Amino acid sequence: xxxxxxxxSTSNDDRQSPNEDDQNGTxxxxxxxxxxxxxxxxxxxxxxxxxxxxxxxxxxxxxQTCPVCKAGISKDKVIPIYGRGNPNPQDPxxxxxxxxxxxxxxxxxxxxxxxxxxGGDGNFQFSFGIGAFPFGMFASxxxxxxxxxxxxxxxxxxxxxxxxxxxxxxxxxxxxxxxLLIA
Amino acid sequence: MANIAEQRIKREFREVxxxxxxxxxxxxxELVNDNFTExxxxxGGPPDTAYEGGNFKLEINIPExxxxxxxxxxxxxxxxxxxxxxVTGAICLDILKDQWAAAMTLxxxxxxxxxxxxxxxxxxxxxxxxxxQYKDNNAxxxxxxxxxxxxxxxxxxxxxxxxxxxxSMKNMGFDEHKARxxxxxxxxxxxRAAEYLIS
Numbered sequence: 157x158x159x160x161x162x163x164x165s166t167s168n169d170d171r172q173s174p175n176e177d178d179q180n181g182t183x184x185x186x187x188x189x190x191x192x193x194x195x196x197x198x199x200x201x202x203x204x205x206x207x208x209x210x211x212x213x214x215x216x217x218x219x220q221t222c223p224v225c226k227a228g229i230s231k232d233k234v235i236p237i238y239g240r241g242n243p244n245p246q247d248p249x250x251x252x253x254x255x256x257x258x259x260x261x262x263x264x265x266x267x268x269x270x271x272x273x274x275g276g277d278g279n280f281q282f283s284f285g286i287g288a289f290p291f292g293m294f295a296s297x298x299x300x301x302x303x304x305x306x307x308x309x310x311x312x313x314x315x316x317x318x319x320x321x322x323x324x325x326x327x328x329x330x331x332x333x334x335x336l337l338i339a
Numbered sequence: 340m341a342n343i344a345e346q347r348i349k350r351e352f353r354e355v356x357x358x359x360x361x362x363x364x365x366x367x368x369e370l371v372n373d374n375f376t377e378x379x380x381x382x383g384g385p386p387d388t389a390y391e392g393g394n395f396k397l398e399i400n401i402p403e404x405x406x407x408x409x410x411x412x413x414x415x416x417x418x419x420x421x422x423x424x425x426v427t428g429a430i431c432l433d434i435l436k437d438q439w440a441a442a443m444t445l446x447x448x449x450x451x452x453x454x455x456x457x458x459x460x461x462x463x464x465x466x467x468x469x470x471x472q473y474k475d476n477n478a479x480x481x482x483x484x485x486x487x488x489x490x491x492x493x494x495x496x497x498x499x500x501x502x503x504x505x506x507s508m509k510n511m512g513f514d515e516h517k518a519r520x521x522x523x524x525x526x527x528x529x530x531r532a533a534e535y536l537i538s
Contacts, residue, residue, distance in 0.1 A: 186442040187406060188343055189350045202442075208343075212441045215407040223441035 186224050187212060194255050195237040200227040206255040209234065231256055344405040348375040351444045366449040368399070376401050380412070382449055384492065385457040389484035390418070393492030397452070398428075399445070409439035412448065417516075419480075419487040419523060421461045421470035426520075430455075431465035468524050476526060483523045490519065504529055508536075 185192040187208035194206040202224040204212075213220050213231060222229045236255045352375075355368045365383025380397035384390025395418060400411040412435055414428035422431045434443060434451055464470030473480045486501045488494035504527055508518035513536055521532035 189347055208441070212407055215404070215441075219437075221440065223443075226440060 192237075195239075196234040196255060197237055198222050198227070198229050199233050199235075200225050200229070203237075204234075206236070235259075344401055344403060345375045347406055348378075348401055348445075351446065354444065355446050355449075364450065364453060365394075366446070366453065368445055368449070378410075378445070379415075380445070380449055382453045382456075384488060384494065385453055388457050389481045390420075390456045390488050390492070391494070392496070393488035393494040395456075395492050397449075406441045406443070409435050409443075410445070410448065411435075412452070417487060417491040419469055419484040420456065421459045421464045421466060421473045422455055424466050425469060425487075425523070426466075429465060431460075431463060472523075472526065479526050483527070487519075487523070501527060508532065 183191055183195070183203065185195070185205040185208050186202050187204055190205075192203050192205045195203055196206045196209055197203050198209075200222050202222055204223075209223075210231075212223055213229070220229050221227065234256060236258055238258070352368060352370075355366070365381075367381040369379045369381075371377035371379050378399040378401065380399050382395050382397065384393040384395065394416070396415040398413050398415050402408050402411065412430055414423055414430065417425065417428070419425055423429070430452070432451065432455055434440075434448070459473060461470040461473045469480070472483070482498060482501065485494065485496050486498050489496055489498070490505075501522075504522055505515060505519050507529065508522065509515050511533065513521075513533075517536060518532070521535045522529070525531040525535055
């Protein structure tokens, strides 16, 4: 039982610095159990290293669930945590896609529906649907955040192309109206 | 072995050894080799079940991809349970298959197995014979499971009648374990068990 002796010496160490141990436990990654490196947090509030969570999501792409509470989880729905100091100035993440960026939501999101969700882990998907509903409607009704590109800059090849196309369509329209008249 | 698997097993090891539940719930983990791929677990039979008083040994293999894939666990101690093969010790438990989550640990796996002993799932069986007996003749199942706990896991309850039947078949020249399996399978009918072994 060489392991038992190893464990007892460890617990002695822990007793010497109990506060430090508690502190570390709060910010441990739920997968590797070490202090989270490149930390991200899921919508259900569970903390992971980005590399650990990424590997978990890659392991089972068809059924992406939180490793702790099995709530739905995806790359787009985790929030990175940016502390003040950067413990690793040299970032060893070449092989991984970068940690997802933070999303800025507009301050007006304090609508009555928001209190509906985000509390329970299980009903998260459902609540989110309700909470987002009025915004979806606004966006489609008033054409806010329209995704189409603006007009091209003058004298660019795109502009020439568009002018050519509009001429072609104009002639097609004229020919069509003419055909209608003689038919 | 991937570094993360080894690091995690080391941390978990401390967790299992340190936690108070170890003494309370009778769970134990030991190392078999030094590279943390093979472990030996032990769980106590839950109280107020047929497995009470028994100590069940488990073989735990840590895959290289741990904790992204579950550890491979099987019973080394022979056990009579609908979700555990009485022949190989293979376990049918969802968290050891598709319901595994990376935040689970050796401790939670062992506690889940202990819970499985207390609450069998005969509709999702690993051992069809045992599951059938569990559903059709639960009293016999309980007696058989208790008898197996005593015979293989050091349980304290000796069922004289069942012991006698095993001994009588042993005297007929059958291997003790084979005789016990046959008797358990045939609801402790000596004649049918003997026919089963001969055929």
